[in-house]
Amino acid sequence: MQNHLNDEFVFRYKLVGSVEYIKSGKDQLILSKMVKICCIGAGYVGGPTMAVIALKCPNIQVAVVDISTARINAWNSDTLPIYEPGLDEVVKKCRGKNLSFSTDVEKHVAESDIVFVSVNTPTKTQGLGAGKAADLTYWESAARMIADVAKSNKIVVEKSTVPVKTAEAIEKILTHNSKGINFSILSNPEFLAEGTAISDLLNPDRVLIGGRETPEGKKAIEALRDVYAHWVPVDRILCTNLWSAELSKLAANAFLAQRISSVNAMSALCEATGADVSQVAHAVGKDTRIGPKFLNASVGFGGSCFQKDILNLVYICECNGLPEVATYWKQVIKVNDYQKTRFVNRIVSSMFNTVSGKKIAVLGFAFKKDTGDTRETPAIDVCKGLIGDKAKLSIYDPQVNQDQIQRDLSMKKFDWDHPVHLQPMSPTSVKDVSVVWDAYTATKDAHGICILTEWDEFKNLDYQKIFNDMQKPAFVFDGRNVVDAEKLRKIGFIVYSIGKPLDDWLKDMPAVA
Numbered sequence: 001m002q003n004h005l006n007d008e009f010v011f012r013y014k015l016v017g018s019v020e021y022i023k024s025g026k027d028q029l030i031l032s033k034m035v036k037i038c039c040i041g042a043g044y045v046g047g048p049t050m051a052v053i054a055l056k057c058p059n060i061q062v063a064v065v066d067i068s069t070a071r072i073n074a075w076n077s078d079t080l081p082i083y084e085p086g087l088d089e090v091v092k093k094c095r096g097k098n099l100s101f102s103t104d105v106e107k108h109v110a111e112s113d114i115v116f117v118s119v120n121t122p123t124k125t126q127g128l129g130a131g132k133a134a135d136l137t138y139w140e141s142a143a144r145m146i147a148d149v150a151k152s153n154k155i156v157v158e159k160s161t162v163p164v165k166t167a168e169a170i171e172k173i174l175t176h177n178s179k180g181i182n183f184s185i186l187s188n189p190e191f192l193a194e195g196t197a198i199s200d201l202l203n204p205d206r207v208l209i210g211g212r213e214t215p216e217g218k219k220a221i222e223a224l225r226d227v228y229a230h231w232v233p234v235d236r237i238l239c240t241n242l243w244s245a246e247l248s249k250l251a252a253n254a255f256l257a258q259r260i261s262s263v264n265a266m267s268a269l270c271e272a273t274g275a276d277v278s279q280v281a282h283a284v285g286k287d288t289r290i291g292p293k294f295l296n297a298s299v300g301f302g303g304s305c306f307q308k309d310i311l312n313l314v315y316i317c318e319c320n321g322l323p324e325v326a327t328y329w330k331q332v333i334k335v336n337d338y339q340k341t342r343f344v345n346r347i348v349s350s351m352f353n354t355v356s357g358k359k360i361a362v363l364g365f366a367f368k369k370d371t372g373d374t375r376e377t378p379a380i381d382v383c384k385g386l387i388g389d390k391a392k393l394s395i396y397d398p399q400v401n402q403d404q405i406q407r408d409l410s411m412k413k414f415d416w417d418h419p420v421h422l423q424p425m426s427p428t429s430v431k432d433v434s435v436v437w438d439a440y441t442a443t444k445d446a447h448g449i450c451i452l453t454e455w456d457e458f459k460n461l462d463y464q465k466i467f468n469d470m471q472k473p474a475f476v477f478d479g480r481n482v483v484d485a486e487k488l489r490k491i492g493f494i495v496y497s498i499g500k501p502l503d504d505w506l507k508d509m510p511a512v513a
Ligand SMILES: NC(=O)c1ccc[n+]([C@@H]2O[C@H](COP(=O)([O-])OP(=O)(O)OC[C@H]3O[C@@H](n4cnc5c(N)ncnc54)[C@H](O)[C@@H]3O)[C@@H](O)[C@H]2O)c1
Pocket: 040, 041, 042, 043, 044, 045, 046, 065, 066, 067, 068, 071, 105, 118, 119, 120, 121, 138, 139, 141, 142, 159, 160, 161, 162, 190, 191, 192, 193, 194, 304, 305
């Protein structure tokens, strides 16, 4: 199917040289009329994705809708609800022209030809599959609403990451409530990474569209492909069946996270043997079959996607009677948890086996640089580990505010290996945490510094000044390998970097994971 559709499209595209002509069925012009697109969910995916579609497709009206008034107000203001390099410029160019943000969900859905659904699909915390399965409550309510308000045929696009076979469930909801209206369901998973969302969207490695292999399904695929073909080369638009598209998204995230857990597992061995994980990763990545990307050892991966999507994959494997496959993927998360625990243990053991009452400066709280997103950030587990040993934390992140950090640290972590009713309900104590607005205040009088996000500014701080203002011995625990460890050692710091040969001090105080 993929080749057939791609060949036909390339032929027709070359023939006319523009996407404006595109045919569907019996010579019907699709994009010559003003197409209306609506996206349900104005989050990290819905907002940037629709802004780029609006930028690249001036002939398409794009409305982004959400039930959250606060989010929509922010999208309509000068301070957008998410921090993403390049996003401001794109939104400013299109907002008020062919891009709008609204809470009037039903009106925009009713008026649209193509409805993207980009609502959140978090891990279930209660009931069947709790701790692993994706919670499709938001998706289902969006689907029911579409069926309720639709008065004309629509293409409904799964943009959220969903379990394989979700499209079948959505189809059932839509067709059973449809009042004679035709819905075509497509899977069009999003591969953008936060912090680079705009460049990922402008220049994607691929766009994936899955649909039914029926004449209507193929027509729907073509209509969506026409949208992307405004700026994505057609050979990068892949068309598959629905289930392949849904599973490819989970598979891609599992493969990416697996690389990080692989290099992090190696980092532990490097520390034990005197090898340097950067050198090992470089040598391994030079093999063109492996490639150099995504091999940076770290305190662990975070973000709203990797853990959630792998848990979802594990659940799907278990439900399909594949326990060995489930255990294989579960191990990627276990190694990630091990890496965070190992990091905390290293800090505590290096500082004479206790951090009780000691001030630890935490530099970086977001799950990666260039975002203010803290979902599943390793900083949460590391900070909780240190608080558990009674440390006093002073946290600085250029994009994360005090409210967010307090909220994150007071939420209980879901333990997916234990039944829900056995999990503790009381929130973590956050009284020994202060949040400050610069690195120098955070590090003043501190016993140790813990770098948890690779913000560029942490590379070039005045570490001599910082050293002078700290308690001695002064420690740096670099969870992202961003500082020049040799330079800091010359100043007088004891430095721990992930997977690097250990200082004599650290060798004498082995951390037990
Ligand atoms: N964040 C990423 O980098 C990323 C990348 C690729 C895919 N994804 C996937 O995309 C989906 C969305 O992720 P996100 O990070 O944008 O989530 P998000 O939480 O930032 O945004 C989701 C939005 O949907 C809104 N919403 C929920 N139910 C609604 C309803 N019935 N009607 C209208 N609005 C509703 C919420 O208010 C929220 O603003 C998830 O499935 C995620 O796994 C995320």
